[in-house]
Amino acid sequence: MQRSVSTFEKGTGMIINDFSITIATVNGAGSQTANNTLLRAIHKMGVPVSGKNIFPSNIQGLPTWFTIRVSKDGYLGRREQAEVVVAINKASIKEDIQTLASGGICLYPDDLQLPISRDDVTFYPMPVNELVKQSGAEARLKPYVANMVYVGTLACLLAIDLQEIESALAYHFKGKQKALDLNFATAKAAYDWAKVHLAKTDPFQVERMNRTEGTFLIDGNSAAALGAVFGGVQFVAWYPITPSTSIVDHLSEYLTKLRQDAEGNASYAIIQAEDELAVIGMVVGAGWAGARAMTATSGPGLSLMTEFAGYAYFAEIPAVIWNVQRMGPSTGLPTRTAQDDILAAYTLGHGDGRHVCLIPGSVAECFEFGTMALDLAERLQTLVIVLSDLDLGLNLWPTKPFDYPDQPLDRGKLLSADDLTRLQGEWKRYADVDGDGVCYRTLPGTNHPAAAYFTRGTGHNQSAGYSERPEDWSANLSRLAKKHDHARTLVPVPIVDLKDGAEIGLIAYGTSDSALQEARDLLQAGGRATSYLRLRALPLESQLAAFIKKHKRLYVIENNLDGQMRALIQLHVPADADRIVSVAKCDGLPLTARWICETIAAHETKEQP
Amino acid sequence: MTTTATTPSPVVNQIGLSRAEYTGASSTLCNGCGHYAIANVIIDAVYSLGLDPTRIAKISGIGCSSKSPAYFLGRSHSINSLHGRMPSIATGATTVNKELITIGVSGDGDTGSIGLGQFKHLIRRNVDMVYLIENNGVYGLTKGQLSATADLGQKQKHGGLNEIPPIDLCLEAIIAGCCFVAQSFAGDPKQLQTLIKAAFSHRGTAVLNIISPCVSFNNGEGSTKSYVWGREHELPLHEINFIPLEHDQIQAEYEPGTIRDLALHDGSIIRLKKTDQEYDPTDRMAAIRLLEEERSGQLFTTGLLYINEERKTVVEREKLVATPLVHLPDSALRPPRAALDAVMADYL
Numbered sequence: 001m002q003r004s005v006s007t008f009e010k011g012t013g014m015i016i017n018d019f020s021i022t023i024a025t026v027n028g029a030g031s032q033t034a035n036n037t038l039l040r041a042i043h044k045m046g047v048p049v050s051g052k053n054i055f056p057s058n059i060q061g062l063p064t065w066f067t068i069r070v071s072k073d074g075y076l077g078r079r080e081q082a083e084v085v086v087a088i089n090k091a092s093i094k095e096d097i098q099t100l101a102s103g104g105i106c107l108y109p110d111d112l113q114l115p116i117s118r119d120d121v122t123f124y125p126m127p128v129n130e131l132v133k134q135s136g137a138e139a140r141l142k143p144y145v146a147n148m149v150y151v152g153t154l155a156c157l158l159a160i161d162l163q164e165i166e167s168a169l170a171y172h173f174k175g176k177q178k179a180l181d182l183n184f185a186t187a188k189a190a191y192d193w194a195k196v197h198l199a200k201t202d203p204f205q206v207e208r209m210n211r212t213e214g215t216f217l218i219d220g221n222s223a224a225a226l227g228a229v230f231g232g233v234q235f236v237a238w239y240p241i242t243p244s245t246s247i248v249d250h251l252s253e254y255l256t257k258l259r260q261d262a263e264g265n266a267s268y269a270i271i272q273a274e275d276e277l278a279v280i281g282m283v284v285g286a287g288w289a290g291a292r293a294m295t296a297t298s299g300p301g302l303s304l305m306t307e308f309a310g311y312a313y314f315a316e317i318p319a320v321i322w323n324v325q326r327m328g329p330s331t332g333l334p335t336r337t338a339q340d341d342i343l344a345a346y347t348l349g350h351g352d353g354r355h356v357c358l359i360p361g362s363v364a365e366c367f368e369f370g371t372m373a374l375d376l377a378e379r380l381q382t383l384v385i386v387l388s389d390l391d392l393g394l395n396l397w398p399t400k401p402f403d404y405p406d407q408p409l410d411r412g413k414l415l416s417a418d419d420l421t422r423l424q425g426e427w428k429r430y431a432d433v434d435g436d437g438v439c440y441r442t443l444p445g446t447n448h449p450a451a452a453y454f455t456r457g458t459g460h461n462q463s464a465g466y467s468e469r470p471e472d473w474s475a476n477l478s479r480l481a482k483k484h485d486h487a488r489t490l491v492p493v494p495i496v497d498l499k500d501g502a503e504i505g506l507i508a509y510g511t512s513d514s515a516l517q518e519a520r521d522l523l524q525a526g527g528r529a530t531s532y533l534r535l536r537a538l539p540l541e542s543q544l545a546a547f548i549k550k551h552k553r554l555y556v557i558e559n560n561l562d563g564q565m566r567a568l569i570q571l572h573v574p575a576d577a578d579r580i581v582s583v584a585k586c587d588g589l590p591l592t593a594r595w596i597c598e599t600i601a602a603h604e605t606k607e608q609p
Numbered sequence: 610m611t612t613t614a615t616t617p618s619p620v621v622n623q624i625g626l627s628r629a630e631y632t633g634a635s636s637t638l639c640n641g642c643g644h645y646a647i648a649n650v651i652i653d654a655v656y657s658l659g660l661d662p663t664r665i666a667k668i669s670g671i672g673c674s675s676k677s678p679a680y681f682l683g684r685s686h687s688i689n690s691l692h693g694r695m696p697s698i699a700t701g702a703t704t705v706n707k708e709l710i711t712i713g714v715s716g717d718g719d720t721g722s723i724g725l726g727q728f729k730h731l732i733r734r735n736v737d738m739v740y741l742i743e744n745n746g747v748y749g750l751t752k753g754q755l756s757a758t759a760d761l762g763q764k765q766k767h768g769g770l771n772e773i774p775p776i777d778l779c780l781e782a783i784i785a786g787c788c789f790v791a792q793s794f795a796g797d798p799k800q801l802q803t804l805i806k807a808a809f810s811h812r813g814t815a816v817l818n819i820i821s822p823c824v825s826f827n828n829g830e831g832s833t834k835s836y837v838w839g840r841e842h843e844l845p846l847h848e849i850n851f852i853p854l855e856h857d858q859i860q861a862e863y864e865p866g867t868i869r870d871l872a873l874h875d876g877s878i879i880r881l882k883k884t885d886q887e888y889d890p891t892d893r894m895a896a897i898r899l900l901e902e903e904r905s906g907q908l909f910t911t912g913l914l915y916i917n918e919e920r921k922t923v924v925e926r927e928k929l930v931a932t933p934l935v936h937l938p939d940s941a942l943r944p945p946r947a948a949l950d951a952v953m954a955d956y957l
Binding site: 012070214216217218226229230231232234235237254258259261264265266267268269270271272275277278279280281282283284285286287288289290291292293307308311315399402404405408409411442443444445446447448449451453454455456457459465466495 | 630634661662663664668678679683684685686687688689690691694696697698699700701702704705706708709726727730734869877898923927929930931933934935937939941942943944946948949950952953956957
């Protein structure tokens with residue numbers, strides 16, 4: 001049973017390697033394999049590509065969208081509209097057709113009644129049921145195999161190399177030959193069917209390039225886990241929470257492979273706690289005892305860790321929290337991305353205190369900061385929070401292979417029993433011997449009569465004794481502030497790209513980087529030259545102030561509504577505060593280059609008509 | 610005639626330390642506080658066992674009891690953490706350094722109210738430590754509010770009687786799977802010291818619920834957490850002795866059937882001399898029955914309520930390498946360059 005392919009006026013020419021594909025399915029229908037197969041195949045054809053999974057907080061049944069952006073220019077950010085839609089989901093098909101870009105194409109299963117039509121869209125039916133029947137797949141595998149129909153059909157229509165599809169499936173099934181054969185045979189059958197039955201009347205096509213050689217696709221959470229493993233993590237406590245859970249899944253996977261001896265004994269421990277209160281308590285306990293300890297969480301979990309965050313800051317205990325940000329406040333949208341915990345993370349806890357935060361903007365930085373966070377926590381004897389987000393953590397991004405750390409593990413200022421003997425037992429836990437605000441510590445179990453000290457969250461003097469004396473209190477807090485200033489010199493510096501003569505300075509961080517690169521090109525095309533500074537850490541450091549001085553008008557672009565980073569920057573450079581404009585948006589989706597460009601252009605027009 | 614002045618050699622224990630070397634800072638607790646009596650019993654127990662104080666970690670939460678680690682074992686590292694969160698700190702610390710001998714000190718508010726969840730989960734995991742609850746049924750530092758173990762009808766300083774039943778922390782421990790549960794009394798230092806010594810030799814979490822009177826807010830007539838009540842109502846289950854491993858295990862002559870020896874994991878022995886009561890501390894259901902009876906009859910049974918040396922600890926379950934994690938060299942923590950290359954090759 002076939003429908004006729006509706007046709008419409010063709011475009012002026014082919015559109016090569018510059019479009020987006022959205023696959024609209026039902027959550028839990030097993031489309032991830034199919035989507036990643038397409039992504040990988042296009043990547044292997046040398047074409048820059050990124051994928052974004054926009055999924056619901058649900059196990060099965062709600063609509064989910066996977067967008068693949070194919071970009072010859074290497075833009076990895078989200079776009080508002082797709083030119084190619086695979087509409088599998090009855091519940092969302094109307095909206096999926098409505099939002100399709102003009103001149104786009106829509107693939108759909110031929111038994112699905114199209115609720116609306118559009119004259120400016122090409123519709124391609126796919127005989128999904130028929131091809132699944134022909135595949136001979138057993139009933140439980142049918143939904144998965146069905147997804148191969150759109151893989152094969154798209155491969156035919158868009159000229160994606162079928163061999164790359166096969167290789168991508170082989171990568172996914174890792175030696176499970178039967179699964180590979182069944183899935184590939186169906187993709188191939190759909191490809192062959194489309195070749196015969198579909199007359200291509202649209203301009204979209206993938207063509208081989210050489211822009212991805214030596215790179216691979218990985219999600220930020222895998223990269224973070226790998227970074228922590230090569231950072232020598234010893235203790236992990238956690239509680240399941242979207243979208244951070246896969247950091248621990250991957251930690252477990254890599255640690256099992258890389259950190260067990262021949263008898264299967266582990267040089268690490270992973271404990272699933274009863275809640276995030278216990279998680280952070282365990283991490284702080286392990287850090288106090290001398291282990292490199294971490295957890296991964298998201299907004300609500302971070303809230304529960306608040307009291308211990310202040311404790312780790314004040315009692316000066318190393319700990320690492322990976323906070324993979326999602327939409328808050330409250331439960332918010334657990335499966336949607338945001339950069340909305342900047343202020344919460346930086347100032348987590350009651351009373352005075354600020355935390356060192358690392359903000360990765362790429363999967364390579366997730367790896368790098370995975371190690372660096374553990375080093376900095378021990379170097380500074382404090383809590384380090386890594387602020388990733390759902391977009392970075394869960395989606396696949398292209399990257400070059402990660403660099404092996406070139407510095408040894410930094411275990412910070414530790415006094416051993418031998419050190420204490422040399423010092424004749426004379427030491428004070430909270431004495432600023434080196435003038436950088438960071439003191440020396442001993443670990444429990446250090447075999448020296450003078451090793452012990454009393455760790456407390458209450459007021460203390462240099463010897464860690466309980467003290468309510470005002471001078472002890474203020475001296476201690478001042479030293480902690482000095483330590484925070486010292487941290488400014490240790491955290492990763494911003495990435496700065498200065499454009500000669502540019503009056504506009506753009507400041508962004510984290511995953512917004514992917515949209516920023518493209519937004520700058522769009523602004524430039526509109527005659528607006530911009531410089532760009534990407535922050536990679538808190539506390540803010542000196543390069544930022546210099547950048548602000550250099551530019552007339554500054555925009556801080558971020559994925560929250562309150563302009564959280566902008567507020568911190570304004571506090572950092574109060575004299576320049578009124579020149580710093582917030583370009584902030586939070587709707588659960590990654591920022592797009594077009595929105596950034598239009599928002600800034602509108603503001604510029606107002607300022608410089 | 611001249612006399613030669615001689616300095617008497619100080620009395621020392623097996624590892625050559627005097628008792629003074631096991632003491633801590635001077636106490637800021639109220640005079641007569643049960644917690645201070647317990648601190649002294651801890652010093653006596655650790656001193657006479659000859660434990661190396663630098664191997665001990667003292668972990669506590671918040672409250673009068675949690676402050677007390679400052680007053681004993683000054684040569685041991687200590688961490689006074691957050692209210693109700695001692696168990697999680699202990700779980701992290703003991704997992705990464707299994708050589709630490711860990712004493713957790715908590716109170717009835719810290720364990721029974723704000724920390725009940727962490728208490729039970731620590732026990733489920735069987736974290737290897739001695740967990741002391743200094744139970745006085747009242748919040749002292751905030752001046753006399755009711756805790757989760759307050760008696761029915763207990764008066765609050767500022768208005769109101771307690772109308773909800775107390776939580777029995779021994780019962781909670783047993784139900785959560787605890788394999789060493791004992792109850793004692795700050796006014797019975799001899800029994801308490803023996804139980805603390807035995808607890809150090811237990812593999813896994815050893816919970817001691819110690820009635821420790823608050824002289825300022827809950828030592829009045831009728832309070833089951835008072836000295837007078839404890840002295841008048843204490844019903845020891847048995848006469849208990851602890852025979853450490855190194856000790857010459859002299860076989861004294863006993864009437865047949867009057868003695869029961871319980872072997873601990875490290876080879877030490879708990880020797881129970883029966884009293885009038887027939888009680889088997891290896892029978893979990895018997896312990897639960899006893900505690901239920903105690904609850905309804907307002908009885909005060911002390912001694913070893915339940916013991917079982919079979920359950921695996923968190924460190925055993927996690928299958929950790931022989932060396933404590935914190936003593937592993939950095940080379941054992943960072944996999945070699947080739948390992949990263951191999952992972953990268955897989956992705957490519």
